[in-house]
Amino acid sequence: MDLNFSPEELAFRQEVRDFIDANLPPATRQHLIEGKGPTKEMVVEWQRILNKRGWAVPEWPVEWGGPGWSAAQRYIFREELQMAPAPSPLGFNVNMCGPVVIQFGTEEQKKRFLPRMANLDDWWCQGFSEPGAGSDLAGLKTRAVREGDEWVINGQKTWTTLAQHADWIFVLARTNPTAKKQEGISFILCDMKTPGITVRPIITIEGGHEVNEVFFDNVRVPAENLVGEENKGWDCAKFLLGNERFGQARVGASRERIRRLKVIAAQTLDGGEPLMADPEFRRQMTEIEVELKALEMTVMRVIAQDMKRRDGKPNPATSVLKIKGTEIQQGVSELLMKAAGPYAWVDGDPDAEGTNQWDVAPDWAYGLAGTYFNWRKQSIYGGSNEIQRNIMAKAFLGL
Amino acid sequence: MDFDLTEDQSLLVDSVRKLLSDKYGFEQRKAYMASERGWSPELWAAFADIGVLGLPFAEEDGGFGAGLTDTCLIAEQFGRSLVVEPWFSTVVIGGAALRHGGSAALRQELVPLIAAGEVRLALAQQERQSRYDLFDVATTAKKSGSGWVISGNKGMVIHGDSATHLIVSARVAGGQRDKAGIGLFVVEAGAPGVTIRGFRTVDGQRAAEIILDNAPAAHVLGDAEAGLPVLEKVAAESIAALAFEAVGCMDVAHAMTLDYMKTREQFGRPIGSFQALQHRAADMLVAIEQARSMSFYAVQAAEETDPDERRRGISAVKVQIGRASRLVGQQSIQLHGGIAMTMEYACGHYFKRLTVNDGLFGNADFHLRALADEGGLVRAA
Numbered sequence: 060m061d062l063n064f065s066p067e068e069l070a071f072r073q074e075v076r077d078f079i080d081a082n083l084p085p086a087t088r089q090h091l092i093e094g095k096g097p098t099k100e101m102v103v104e105w106q107r108i109l110n111k112r113g114w115a116v117p118e119w120p121v122e123w124g125g126p127g128w129s130a131a132q133r134y135i136f137r138e139e140l141q142m143a144p145a146p147s148p149l150g151f152n153v154n155m156c157g158p159v160v161i162q163f164g165t166e167e168q169k170k171r172f173l174p175r176m177a178n179l180d181d182w183w184c185q186g187f188s189e190p191g192a193g194s195d196l197a198g199l200k201t202r203a204v205r206e207g208d209e210w211v212i213n214g215q216k217t218w219t220t221l222a223q224h225a226d227w228i229f230v231l232a233r234t235n236p237t238a239k240k241q242e243g244i245s246f247i248l249c250d251m252k253t254p255g256i257t258v259r260p261i262i263t264i265e266g267g268h269e270v271n272e273v274f275f276d277n278v279r280v281p282a283e284n285l286v287g288e289e290n291k292g293w294d295c296a297k298f299l300l301g302n303e304r305f306g307q308a309r310v311g312a313s314r315e316r317i318r319r320l321k322v323i324a325a326q327t328l329d330g331g332e333p334l335m336a337d338p339e340f341r342r343q344m345t346e347i348e349v350e351l352k353a354l355e356m357t358v359m360r361v362i363a364q365d366m367k368r369r370d371g372k373p374n375p376a377t378s379v380l381k382i383k384g385t386e387i388q389q390g391v392s393e394l395l396m397k398a399a400g401p402y403a404w405v406d407g408d409p410d411a412e413g414t415n416q417w418d419v420a421p422d423w424a425y426g427l428a429g430t431y432f433n434w435r436k437q438s439i440y441g442g443s444n445e446i447q448r449n450i451m452a453k454a455f456l457g458l
Numbered sequence: 459m460d461f462d463l464t465e466d467q468s469l470l471v472d473s474v475r476k477l478l479s480d481k482y483g484f485e486q487r488k489a490y491m492a493s494e495r496g497w498s499p500e501l502w503a504a505f506a507d508i509g510v511l512g513l514p515f516a517e518e519d520g521g522f523g524a525g526l527t528d529t530c531l532i533a534e535q536f537g538r539s540l541v542v543e544p545w546f547s548t549v550v551i552g553g554a555a556l557r558h559g560g561s562a563a564l565r566q567e568l569v570p571l572i573a574a575g576e577v578r579l580a581l582a583q584q585e586r587q588s589r590y591d592l593f594d595v596a597t598t599a600k601k602s603g604s605g606w607v608i609s610g611n612k613g614m615v616i617h618g619d620s621a622t623h624l625i626v627s628a629r630v631a632g633g634q635r636d637k638a639g640i641g642l643f644v645v646e647a648g649a650p651g652v653t654i655r656g657f658r659t660v661d662g663q664r665a666a667e668i669i670l671d672n673a674p675a676a677h678v679l680g681d682a683e684a685g686l687p688v689l690e691k692v693a694a695e696s697i698a699a700l701a702f703e704a705v706g707c708m709d710v711a712h713a714m715t716l717d718y719m720k721t722r723e724q725f726g727r728p729i730g731s732f733q734a735l736q737h738r739a740a741d742m743l744v745a746i747e748q749a750r751s752m753s754f755y756a757v758q759a760a761e762e763t764d765p766d767e768r769r770r771g772i773s774a775v776k777v778q779i780g781r782a783s784r785l786v787g788q789q790s791i792q793l794h795g796g797i798a799m800t801m802e803y804a805c806g807h808y809f810k811r812l813t814v815n816d817g818l819f820g821n822a823d824f825h826l827r828a829l830a831d832e833g834g835l836v837r838a839a
Contacts (some may be wrong), residue, residue, distance in 0.1 A: 061460045062758050068459075166638060314836055319839035341830035348835040349774045349826075356751035363461045378740075379747045451743055452736035456716055 062359070068131050075139040082108050083145045091144040092319070094395075094426050096269070099182070099219075099224045102146045106179040114159060115148050117176045118302075123161060123173050130365040134358065141311030151183040152176040156229045158247065158302050159295045163287035172227075172248070176354070184225035186216040186249070186273060194446050196231075197240045197293060201275060203232035203247055205282065210234075210247055212255075212278040218440070222258045222271040225251050230275075235290050246292035255279070263436070265429035266407055287439040300442065307441060308384040310355045316391045317348060323398045323423055334398055347390045354383045378451045382444050385437035396431040401425040404429075467531055470524075473508050474535045482539040484804045487662075490542060495620060496593065496656075496664045497543045502575050505545060512573025514553050518561075520570035526695055527757050533699040534753075537706025540804075540811055542663050544578050544617035550699045551616070552579025554692040555625045559679025561641050568623070579620035582612035582645075582668050583689065590820035592627070592689050593637045599628035599682070606675040606682070607651070608643055611668070616818075618666025621647050626670065627689060630682050641682035642689060643675035650674065662807065663757040679755065681760025690765065694772045698756035701779045702767065704815045705753050708746045708782065711790040711808040718794050719781045735793060742786050750781035770832055773825035780822025783812035 063073070087101045097105075109115040110124075117133045119125035128136065140147050148154075157176050160168055192199040201214025212232055222228065228249050235243030249256070255278035261270045285293050324334040324344070334340055357376045362365045364376075396403045402424035438444040452458040463471065481501060490498040505511050514529045515521020529550060536545060553572070556565060556579070571577035588594035597610025608628045618624065624645045631639030643653060651673035657667045680688050716739060719730030729735055752775050759771025785807035791798045798805040816822060829835070 062754055064459060233473050317834075317836045318838055321834075321836065325838065335833075338827070338830065341834070342826055343833045345826060345830040346777070349777045349829070350748065352755060352774050352835055353752040355746040356755045357747060359459055360461050360751060360754070361461045366459075367462065376747050376751070380743050382744055383748060445737070448737040448740035449733070451740040452733075455743060456730075456736070456739050458716070458720060458730040458736045458739060 060279050062356075064131065064155070068135060071132055072139060075136055077113075078112065079143045079145055082112075082302060083143060086124070088143060088145065091146070093422065094319075094430055096267070097146040097220050099221075102149055103179045103182075105146045106148050109148060110178045115179075116153050117148070118154060119157060119161060119173075119177070123157075123169065124177050133234075134362050138311035141309060142315045144312065144315050149161065149179055149182065151185055151225075151229075152179065152181070154302060155185060155299050156183045156211070156227075156248075159229070159286060162298055163246070163295050165283075167283070167445040168248075168286065181226040182221070182224045183227045183229060184219050184222045184251075184273075186219060186228045186230035188218045189215060189219050194443055196296070197244065199231055199244065201230065202236070203230075203231045203235070203245060203280075206279075210280045210282060210285070212249065212275040214275050214282060216273040216275070217270075219258075219271045219273045220269055222251070222273050223260065227251060228256075228273065229286075231292055231296055238290065241293040243290055244292040245289050246286045246295040248286060249278065249280050253278050253280065259340045263433060265373060265432040267429065267433060269433075287409065290369070307437075308354055308358050308380040309388060310351060310358055310384075313347075313384075313387050313391055315349050316388075316395065317344070317351070319423075320344060320391060320395050320398060323395070327398055327400070329343045329400075334415060340394075340398075344394055347387055347394070350383060351387050354380070354387060357383070378447060381441065381447050382438075388437055389431075389434050392427075392431040392434045396427045399427045403428040405412065463531070464791040467528060470509075470528060471531050471535060474510060474532055476542070477504055477508060478539040481811060482541065484807075485541060487542065491658075491662050495790050496658060497620070501541075502543050503813075506541065506573065506575035507572075509546065511549055511575055512569065513549060515557060515565070515569045515573070519565040520573055521608065522573075524699060526760060529695075530699050530702040530753070530757060534702040534706040537703035537811070538710050539814075540662065540707070540807055542664060544580070544620050544664075546696075546699070546703075547581065547617035547621065548572060548577075548579045549690060550697050552582045552621075552623075552625055554695045555579070555581060555642060555679055555688060558691050559685070559688040561677070563680075564644070564677050577737050578617070578621045579623050579625060580615050580618040580666070581692070582615045582618060582624045582626040582670075584612060584614045586611065587614055589632075590824045591635070592693060593640060593686055594635050595627050595629045595640050596634045597626065597628040599630050599641050599675065600641055602672075602674070606641075606643055606678060607672045608645055608670045608675055609672055610670055612670070613667050613668045615668050616659075617664050619654055619664055620666050623647065623676075624652070624668065625679065626675070627685060628675075635674065635684055639683050640685045640689070642679040643682075644677040644679065645673050645675050649676070659814060661811040663814070668753040687765065690769065694760040694768055697772050697776055697819050698753070698760040700815050700818055701749070701753040701756040701775050704783050704812060705750050707812050707815070708742075708749060708786040708810045710744055711786055711805060711812070712739075712742050714805050714808075715742070715790045718797075722795075729793075738789050738793060742789050744781040745785045749779050749786075752782075766832070770835060772827055772837055773820075773829035773832075776816075776820060776825035777822045777829065780816040780825070783816050784822075787812040 063220040106115050113126050116124050117136055121127045160172055189199045203212045230247045230249050231244055233243050255276040259272045260268045292318040315443040324361035328338055329333045357379050360376050405420045509522055510532050511520040513524045540611040568577055598604045599608050608626055626645050628641045632639045651671040653669040654666050659665050675778040720728055722729050762768040790805055797803050
């Protein structure tokens with residue numbers, strides 16, 4: 060057993076860190092330090108900087124622009140981005156649709172879509188969930204009917220993240236309504252400018268606009284936009300979801316936010332003393348830090364297994380990542396909000412209303428309640444934490 | 459980064475596993491516990507034969523020169539079988555004290571005897587008032603001629619009644635809760651002024667109350683006024699091994715629970731088909747995997763050279779392992795139902811050992827407070 064990164068891996072970490080320091084736009088970093096989600100422009104600008112360096116698509120094969128990194132290097136890279144903090148390469152392009160096209164797509168599809176995905180020339184979004192198909196995704200009803208050289212799509216998608224920015228959407232649609240529900244689904248790529256697509260914002264409880272409803276009304280898509288075989292889209296969907304190995308753990312992001320929590324707790328007074336001096340607060344914070352340390356080691360175990368044998372056998376440790384990763388992130392967001400006390404109550408950014416005559420709260424406090432509210436989504440999306448437990452019971456416990 | 463066992467480690471684990479599967483069934487263990495000593499001299503000799511008694515000691519001292527990881531792997535196997543012999547007290551705890559504090563002469567005298575199963579150690583550190591503070595020591599050590607004499611009461615000395623040599627923390631200088639002025643002394647169990655009263659503990663192991671009345675110390679481990687750093691190092695290594703032992707116990711308790719859920723039928727179906735129970739079993743798996751991860755970290759933390767870093771890391775281990783042990787222990791009883799409440803069923807015995815394991819060298823609550831007081835793990839700047 061050897062539980063440490065190798066000297067080469069540590070040198071790589073430094074290389075990544077140096078690159079981020081030299082190239083991450085300071086305004087973007089500051090925006091993220093303040094806990095705000097990156098704007099579209101920030102994400103695009105940063106991904107193009109990474110792409111120029113050859114680092115935008117860490118998980119892709121070298122042939123399609125991947126850097127050829129080991130699992131450890133990929134993890135280090137992700138963690139450094141999260142700790143900087145810097146935007147991550149757009150997941151819909153890089154970790155979701157891209158790998159599906161690489162695995163199941165035709166040569167033409169690869170040449171046409173992959174380079175533009177890597178450079179974020181096209182912003183992709185995910186058309187999976189529907190009003191009647193959440194945890195039971197295979198129950199989706201959106202229909203795609205073949206008419207000549209086209210698919211005609213009708214239906215409704217929901218919870219479509221950042222569809223308002225998107226140029227393209229990858230859609231799961233039912234192409235055989237009489238087959239068993241998993242066996243009549245296809246994976247289809249669709250230009251968001253196609254007539255018949257309507258995007259309607261959903262405003263979430265904190266007031267943000269991240270997710271949308273996307274309506275398809277006789278949307279005609281060229282037949283060549285089918286990825287993989289007709290009625291085999293569920294394989295693509297399973298592959299896509301199974302690819303999500305470390306994304307949910309977000310150890311670096313949680314560590315960065317705990318640091319921030321400690322800075323805030325040291326300067327916030329509670330009963331005339333720094334909040335950091337309150338044993339109950341310290342204890343709550345420490346409990347999360349301990350769990351995060353264990354999660355970090357769990358991630359390492361999964362990486363080590365990936366590097367040794369890519370036998371594709373599921374590792375029970377992976378199932379821990381989603382549940383614990385999200386619980387930790389939610390826990391830290393709650394402590395950050397509590398640390399801000401009443402100043403967390405400011406709704407949104409009051410300066411944005413053009414009334415910044417008075418400083419109504421310390422800058423660091425803005426948005427902390429919003430993030431707390433927003434992050435309740437984490438244990439719901441990507442297969443709710445209850446679905447994760449169902450999967451564990453079936454796959455690992457034999458129940 | 460590599461979490462796999464080396465070939466040597468695999469061989470070691472296999473030999474231990476084989477011995478335990480032959481000789482350490484639940485009924486066999488009951489017989490060992492019911493014997494006069496409360497453990498089996500036959501097994502003790504077998505442990506000597508396969509080399510686990512001399513494992514962590516340097517080869518030049520007569521040991522096998524294995525690292526902490528190897529010791530931990532044995533602890534995991536011993537946890538799986540709930541071994542009651544004084545291996546932990548002799549090899550892990552006492553062994554660490556001897557390795558980190560003993561002179562070359564003392565090591566060369568004792569290690570071959572330990573490896574042969576003839577010498578057994580126990581750490582007499584706990585006192586009535588000290589609870590989990592290693593530095594809270596009222597027992598005194600006074601110079602007497604060229605040696606020392608020790609006086610005071612030590613409690614909950616794990617396997618104190620079977621030890622041939624006691625390693626006793628005693629105060630040479632300073633007040634009862636001063637961190638300086640504590641020495642670690644080797645007192646032979648048969649020395650004049652030593653009274654030992656053994657008893658059984660709830661996990662089926664043994665412990666002793668020990669009264670020292672001007673008992674002569676044969677040796678002092680290291681600096682007689684600066685024994686606390688050695689004691690802390692001993693605690694850190696022991697905690698790493700205890701973490702592995704707990705993971706071994708949890709794995710078995712969980713596996714027993716899953717087996718039972720698949721076979722026990724109520725309402726005309728196996729109880730494992732009920733989602734409420736499946737989710738509990740999944741939560742146990744999450745806890746065990748996080749605990750296993752933390753046990754790997756424990757080895758790293760115990761070997762950390764900076765004492766403050768080490769203390770923080772080890773406290774984090776204790777918190778995580780203690781919390782997981784409680785959850786897995788309690789839920790394995792709950793999911794079984796009444797059967798696991800019985801003495802004749804093994805599950806409860808794992809629960810009891812996990813409960814005691816949590817308390818050894820400070821329970822999760824103690825270490826959470828300690829770590830929180832030190833500002834946690836993540837640095838603010």
